[in-house]
Amino acid sequence: MSAPLAALDPRWVTVDSGQRVGVSFACPACVGRDDSPHEGRVFVYVDPPLDPGPASPSPSWQRTGDTFDTLTVTPSIRVRVDDVGEHWHGFITNGQVTP
Numbered sequence: 001m002s003a004p005l006a007a008l009d010p011r012w013v014t015v016d017s018g019q020r021v022g023v024s025f026a027c028p029a030c031v032g033r034d035d036s037p038h039e040g041r042v043f044v045y046v047d048p049p050l051d052p053g054p055a056s057p058s059p060s061w062q063r064t065g066d067t068f069d070t071l072t073v074t075p076s077i078r079v080r081v082d083d084v085g086e087h088w089h090g091f092i093t094n095g096q097v098t099p
Contacts, residue, residue: 002098003028010068012050013043020050021057023071027079028097029088042079042088069095 005025013022022045030036045056046063061073072093079088090099 002096004069005071005092005095005097006068008097013045015053017053018051019053022046022060023068023073023092025097027088028090028099029079042077044073044077046073065095067095071095 008025008028008031010023010025012020013024014020022043024041024043027036027040027042030040045058045060047056047060048063049056050063050066061075061077063071063073065071072095073091076089076091078086081087088099090097
């Protein structure tokens, strides 16, 4: 089941200078749950960063698109939780989040 990234409360992650270097969004596996096994958000650094400046910290995901509606990151994103193991594994492709 896919969902628009824009529906998952996306936020640009910035460094002190204001440079956008990543994206965070509500974890698709946690939406609607009261008992999330982690903080309920997914976070990844992107390369290239969205704004001019230093490279994003490692590890980072390759980015194309510059809005939440057009964003694609590769490779897939895997969220692991210590006491659960693999919690969510999915993709962001053209602004859509899919498992």
